[in-house]
Amino acid sequence: MTLLRIDSATFGYPGRPVLKDVTLEVQPGEVVALIGPNGAGKSTLLRAASGMLRPSTGRILVEGDEIASLTCRERARRIAVVPQAAHVPEAFEVLETARLGRTAYLGWLGRESEEDEAAVRDAMRRTQTQGLESRRLGELSGGERQLVLIARALAQKARCLLLDEPTAHLDLRHETTILKLINQLAHEDGLGVLIALHDLNLAARHADRVALLARGRLRGLGPPDxxxxxxxxSEAYDVPVKIFRDPSTGSPVIFAASR
Ligand SMILES: Nc1ncnc2c1ncn2[C@@H]1O[C@H](COP(=O)(O)OP(=O)(O)OP(=O)(O)O)[C@@H](O)[C@H]1O
Ligand SMILES: [Mg+2]
Known part of the structure; x- marks a missing residue:
C-alpha cells in the first residue's frame, strides 16, 4: 500500500502561497529526495506531509487515510519526523530523547513496556548511539545529535520517515553513515522515506526518485537519471548547471558552471 500520498495539494502560509497542485507518492521500500532552491518549499511540504500544515486544496493520505482524520497518537505511529538538528532541548539526555519516540505507545500511566524498551534499544543500535546514552544533547556534535534524532524517529516504529536536511553541516563520514542508514531502512526494512536534501549529488546518488520543487510547483519527478x-x-536554480558521469559508478556529478 502507498505509505504517503499527496494528492493535488496546494499549501502555504496566510497570505503566502508556497506550493500549488503537488501530487507525489512515497511507496514502501523507496527513498524520495525533495530538492529545489532555498525557499522552494521543501520544509513546507514536509510540514504538510506530517500533518502540521493543512493543504488549502487537495488531500494528504497516510496508508490510505486522510492525515487530518488521524489522532496525534495514530499519526505518530505511522509517520516519524526528523527535524533539523538545530532545534533541540540541550539539557535532554540521549536515552531520554530516544524514549520520546515511544510517547504514542505508552499506556495511561505512561509506563514503558518491554516492547517500548526493545524499540528504543534497537533504534539506538541502528544509529550507533548506545555509547552516548547518558550524554546531554547540548554536549554532542551536530552529527551525533542528528543520529539521536533519527534514533528517536526509529523508536516510533512508523513505516514512513520524513527527514529535513539531515546531513546539513555534517562531515563526509557522518553524511555517509546517515545516508547509508536511510538506504538500509528503505531497502531492507521496507520503510518509505521522504528526505529534503540540498546537495544534488547526494540526492542523485542516494535517492530512488527525486522531486524537484521550484517556483511554486513540482517541476520534475522520477529516477535521478x-x-x-x-x-x-539550470531553470530551477537559475544558474547554468553541468552534469557529468562518474566513470566508475555511472552516477551523475552535478555542479554549477560559471556563466
Ligand atoms: N512559518 C512560516 N510563515 C510564513 N512563511 C513561511 C514560514 N515558513 C516558511 N515560509 C516561507 O515559505 C517559503 C518556503 O519555505 P521553506 O522553508 O519551505 O523552503 P525550503 O525549500 O525548505 O528552503 P531551504 O532550502 O532554505 O530550507 C519561503 O518563501 C518562506 O519564506
Ligand atoms: Mg528547508
Missing part, C-alpha cells in the same frame, strides 16, 4: 537534467536544473 531521468529527472535531473542540465536543462531542468
Amino acid at each position: 531521468q529527472a535531473l537534467t542540465e536543462e531542468t536544473l
